[in-house]
Amino acid sequence: MLTFDNRFLRELPGDPDTTNQLRQVFHACWSHAMPTSVSAPRMLAYSREMLEALELSVEDITSPDWVNALAGNSLLPGMQPYAMCYGGHQFGNWAGQLGDGRAISLGEAVNSKGQRWELQLKGAGVTPYSRMADGRAVLRSSVREFLCSEAMYHLGIPTTRALSLVQTGDVVIRDMFYNGNPQMEKGAIVCRVAPSFIRFGNFEIFAMRDDKQTLQTLVDFTIDRDFPELKDYPEEERFAEWFAIICVRTARLIAQWMRVGFVHGVMNTDNMSILGLTIDYGPYGWVDNFDPGWTPNTTDAAGRRYCFGRQPDIARWNLERLAQALHCLKPEREIYDEGLMLYDQTYNREWAAVLAAKFGFSAWRDEYEPLINEVFDLMYHADIDMTEFFRKLATIEASQPDLAHLQSASYSPALWETFKPRFEQWLSQYATATVADARDPATRTSSMNKVNPRYVLRNYLAQQAIDLADQGDTSMIEELLEVLRRPYDEQPGKERFAELRPEWAKHKAGCSMLSCSS
Numbered sequence: 001m002l003t004f005d006n007r008f009l010r011e012l013p014g015d016p017d018t019t020n021q022l023r024q025v026f027h028a029c030w031s032h033a034m035p036t037s038v039s040a041p042r043m044l045a046y047s048r049e050m051l052e053a054l055e056l057s058v059e060d061i062t063s064p065d066w067v068n069a070l071a072g073n074s075l076l077p078g079m080q081p082y083a084m085c086y087g088g089h090q091f092g093n094w095a096g097q098l099g100d101g102r103a104i105s106l107g108e109a110v111n112s113k114g115q116r117w118e119l120q121l122k123g124a125g126v127t128p129y130s131r132m133a134d135g136r137a138v139l140r141s142s143v144r145e146f147l148c149s150e151a152m153y154h155l156g157i158p159t160t161r162a163l164s165l166v167q168t169g170d171v172v173i174r175d176m177f178y179n180g181n182p183q184m185e186k187g188a189i190v191c192r193v194a195p196s197f198i199r200f201g202n203f204e205i206f207a208m209r210d211d212k213q214t215l216q217t218l219v220d221f222t223i224d225r226d227f228p229e230l231k232d233y234p235e236e237e238r239f240a241e242w243f244a245i246i247c248v249r250t251a252r253l254i255a256q257w258m259r260v261g262f263v264h265g266v267m268n269t270d271n272m273s274i275l276g277l278t279i280d281y282g283p284y285g286w287v288d289n290f291d292p293g294w295t296p297n298t299t300d301a302a303g304r305r306y307c308f309g310r311q312p313d314i315a316r317w318n319l320e321r322l323a324q325a326l327h328c329l330k331p332e333r334e335i336y337d338e339g340l341m342l343y344d345q346t347y348n349r350e351w352a353a354v355l356a357a358k359f360g361f362s363a364w365r366d367e368y369e370p371l372i373n374e375v376f377d378l379m380y381h382a383d384i385d386m387t388e389f390f391r392k393l394a395t396i397e398a399s400q401p402d403l404a405h406l407q408s409a410s411y412s413p414a415l416w417e418t419f420k421p422r423f424e425q426w427l428s429q430y431a432t433a434t435v436a437d438a439r440d441p442a443t444r445t446s447s448m449n450k451v452n453p454r455y456v457l458r459n460y461l462a463q464q465a466i467d468l469a470d471q472g473d474t475s476m477i478e479e480l481l482e483v484l485r486r487p488y489d490e491q492p493g494k495e496r497f498a499e500l501r502p503e504w505a506k507h508k509a510g511c512s513m514l515s516c517s518s
Helices: 007-011 048-054 064-070 139-155 200-208 212-226 235-260 308-326 333-358 366-381 386-393 403-409 413-437 441-451 459-470 475-483
Strands: 030-032 042-046 082-084 087-090 093-097 103-110 116-122 161-174 183-194
Touching: 007 082, 007 103, 007 212, 042 048, 042 064, 042 475, 048 139, 048 161, 048 183, 064 161, 087 200, 093 200, 139 161, 139 183, 139 459, 139 475, 200 212, 200 308, 212 235, 212 308, 235 308, 235 333, 308 333, 333 366, 333 441, 366 413, 386 403, 386 441, 403 413, 459 475
Parallel strands: none
Antiparallel strands: 030 082, 042 161, 082 103, 087 093, 103 116, 116 183, 161 183
């Protein structure tokens, strides 16, 4: 049985209106929101790692009481459902009040180690922040969020987690590509879990409304609950150090996204975690053919604001918006200038370390920059798969470099032949740099394979699992979950999960780009 603490409700101002009606909510960090019951809940999948963290058993999670709670049909002792109030900048523009429109938190559980885990149902019905929507989620988006949350965790990337995936037995009407073709789809609910779901937008909403009192209360609460390392800092230093930590964690997060080729797709400020976690898995994707301008989000296709290569700059822009919101409490500009400078320094340092590790060098040297820029340019123009390329690069013997080792990363035989002379020249230069680095070959290969995953959740794989689940078959969800538990290991018999995106998936719905409803 979980022990619920629910400090967010207990210590922060709440909305006195307990009705579940669409409205603007002022001077409150949260509103009461009861989940809407569903007709036939069925457990489709769960994370055994999250079960362990929450100190629950398989028997617990699959019991009728828990299945009903995770479907929003009932509450377990200690659960107090609510939705958070926040705003955000969406695609560069202030969007006003947003809030948890289809997410309802059940409460904060604290395990025997003192670890805090907030349980949140995504797709459990309307809240006061639903903005004319139904608060529901479809099976396809729920499968994607469930799998990606756990995949990112096993890749070693800070992330919110997923406890369970429950099918509701009800249908939801969605226009997948916003093109006037709504369809009935199966509904589902993900229970996602994190130490905190507080976002940049939680602070922005009160600053934009000039509600300094609520903003100050939220800042004090967040520092006290979620940043225990600041407990012994002098009061006059605590705020600046807090902002600095947020900047550092965000920089490290983005460097890790870039390392594995992950593209979030919707880096609005309401999708940025104050803890530096990956949060809100919508139209995400992994880079297949290397392209810094690729975005998985159809809504972003024209401007490509949130494309792969712009993620570091967008994260900094979002931190600037957070600084802007906090400025009314602490107007000393040096706090924010120093924090943002720390973001730049941290990201540059982390990214240099990532590049050195991905290419198998013992440490970063500035002399590697032209070499790395050249191969990235080649990968882009020659249509090379990012994940496969780096795994195969680890097999290159510096004493006898063989370009054939890299050919399996090519999507286009014709382009491969066109750029082959440049690749050969590059590989020769790379081999020379590797020999000069004087690293033991076995150590080099092993270290490269620890940072360059063999398996990532490619969109076409997620879509195949969705298609099967839509037919009542969850076997691929379970198999993907198992494979993605060891993303850096060679797994005999699982090679198909490492294959390049097939040609049929290049333009198939759900296999390349997705909409925000995905």
